[in-house]
Structure formats: C-alpha cells, structure tokens
Amino acid sequence: MSQLRDSGRPEAGTTLIHCADSKFLPVRTGKSITGARLATEEYVKGDLQMAKNKQEEYAKAPTAQELKGPKK
Numbered sequence: 190m191s192q193l194r195d196s197g198r199p200e201a202g203t204t205l206i207h208c209a210d211s212k213f214l215p216v217r218t219g220k221s222i223t224g225a226r227l228a229t230e231e232y233v234k235g236d237l238q239m240a241k242n243k244q245e246e247y248a249k250a251p252t253a254q255e256l257k258g259p260k261k
Contacts, residue, residue: 216251216258223247 224247231240 212256213251216255220247220249220251220255 224244227243228240
C-alpha cells in the first residue's frame with residue numbers, strides 16, 4: 190500500500206493511512222461479525238425479512254462515531 194522511497198522508508202503521510210486502517214479494520218470486522226450473528230439468529234427464528242435487514246444494516250461501513258470507539 191505505501192510507496193517506498195529509494196531509502197526504503199515510507200513516503201510522508203502513509204503513517205496516517207495505516208493509522209486509519211488500524212482503526213477501520215477492527216470496527217468493520219466487529220460489525221460484520223455482529224451482523225452475521227444477528228442475521229443467523231433471525232434465520233433460526235424463521236424471520237427472513239428481519240435477517241435480510243440485519244445483514245444490510247451491518248454490511249455498511251463504520252460511521253465516524255463507531256470509529257471513535259465506545260464511550261468510557
């Protein structure tokens with residue numbers, strides 16, 4: 190992902206990208222797992238429309254608020 194200079198060091202600004210990725214990926218993964226769990230629970234109940242809704246809701250990219258993490 191990052192472009193290297195001849196010195197082998199990353200270009201300026203790539204740390205910010207990696208930092209953003211390091212926040213985005215765990216939140217995205219958590220949302221995916223939660224959505225899959227909730228959708229599966231609805232499938233087990235037989236509510237296919239609700240399962241579809243849960244899948245769609247949790248398939249969305251994380252919001253800025255979700256990337257901030259839980260309130261302490």
